[in-house]
Amino acid sequence: MSEISIDIENVTVAYHGKVALQSASLQLEAGTICGLIGMNGAGKSTLFKAIMGFVKPTNGRILINRLPIRQVQKKNLVAYVPQSEEVDWNFPVNVHDVVMMGRYGYMNLLRIPKARDKSIVQESLERVEMWQMQDRQIGELSGGQKKRTFFARALAQESTVLLLDEPFAGVDIKTEKMMINLLMELRQKGYTILISTHDLASIKTFCDKVVLINRTILAYGNTADVFTEENLSRTFGGSIGDLSLAKSFLTQEERRN
Amino acid sequence: MDIIQWFVAPLQHEFMVKAILVSALVGIVCSALSCYMTLKGWALMGDAVSHAVMPGVVIAYILNIPLAIGAFAFGVGSVIAIGFVKATTRIKEDTVIGLVFTGFFALGLVLISKVKSEIDLTHILFGNVLGISNDDIIQTVIISVITLGTLAVLRKDLILFCFDSTHARSIGLNTTFLYYVLLSLLSLTAVAGLQTVGIILVVAMLVTPGATAYLLSDNFDHMTLIAMASGVFSSVMGTYVSYHIDGSTGGCIVVVQTLLFIIAMIFAPKHGLLAQSAKN
């Protein structure tokens, strides 16, 4: 059995007294890809923010590689890609600058990039096929290209724990496939990846584990055991039991194969 | 009068040489900071802090300590007060800012009018670079060194903080520290700007060069250089013009800055009005 990489114990998060996530516990081993599934407002983003320390749990504790999050961040052990970037898209930075920001944790105080930083930035940009657009001001990108840029920044961080909040939202099928292949490669290297997605059809193709969430963790375990019709209908409040929806979700899966 | 004379004649007066050098320095420092202010959307904050330093200046004068220290304390204090009122009441931020800085400013006015001192209100409100004392020059130089030095060292972190504070936090940077660094620099440069253009117009020094440069470049480093160049140019030209027309120095400096902004707004190669309409 490998080392526990993400360790969440009995975490409760509330916004202004309203509980968004109740007593969540979750242990993820290194070298796994774990899909986080739940409907809008289920608490997926909240879980990510709690892991990153951006919202303070009222209860419970979260460790990554047995360390509290501040130390994890200082040691470049975690990379986080939020659901939507809250950045000023007119800011005078280009694609290359943004991805270089992923390397700051490795640089000295003046953040002067070394040859290694430059080559990793190039590699990351090439992986998401954005190298050609490295000089573009970030506001001049399409939605999917923006997503790819920030995904590349996470890659450039070389952090072995990756937290991805809906990275596939708004990206085309080809890019999603490319990202999935990349994630599977990273898993081989021992990365731990927690990824939320509404694309149920692709879950089985790359997630070892699945977490079903609706204000609390409903089920967690190996994809084959947990990703069942019954559990999904519990997660989505019965709506997936709706025949038409289930069918469309099947045909989507078939389309992909 | 020929053009060389126009530039050389004022330099026969020592006060003019001092004034030109000091306003050039203040122009550089404020412009460098203005890039962060405009990108972070802190124009209103700049206005607030520059007004709120007023009681600090008076109190520092009474206590006979450097004005910068009093101004600094009140500048930072006003922002803490703004944060506190915002967090504990349901009032919106722009209202809180307006409320707090006018409160501080009014307190400063009362102090000036009631406490016996040689502070000239008009000098604080509108600047007095032509009559600047050697002590004030030294103070301006110290502020400039601190500000430019801090910006040089923390440049990348501050850019990241302005651009994407979530990422800054997630790579372990202390964003609270960066926030207060930026704020402290704002309070310090407000004091420097106060000497040249006065409290009322300091905010122009802290936003106009940044805004002009923002229209001219999509690269932060270029933007900084352009802002600093326009800041220096405005300060020097403004001081000359004020000498020749015998008008308000602060006013002249800001008018030149505003003219540069208007030129950039119309003629900027990519983001200017002409370029925009050519595209459509």
Ligand SMILES: Nc1ncnc2c1ncn2[C@@H]1O[C@H](COP(=O)(O)OP(=O)(O)OP(=O)(O)O)[C@@H](O)[C@H]1O
């Ligand atoms: N900043 C906030 N303040 C107050 N309530 C919040 C805040 N952020 C989220 N919530 C609430 O917490 C709950 C969980 O939100 P969260 O963003 O975690 O959902 P999610 O699972 O990521 O949804 P989606 O699929 O739409 O991204 C929701 O009911 C939401 O209204």
Ligand SMILES: [Mg+2]
């Ligand atoms: Mg979400």
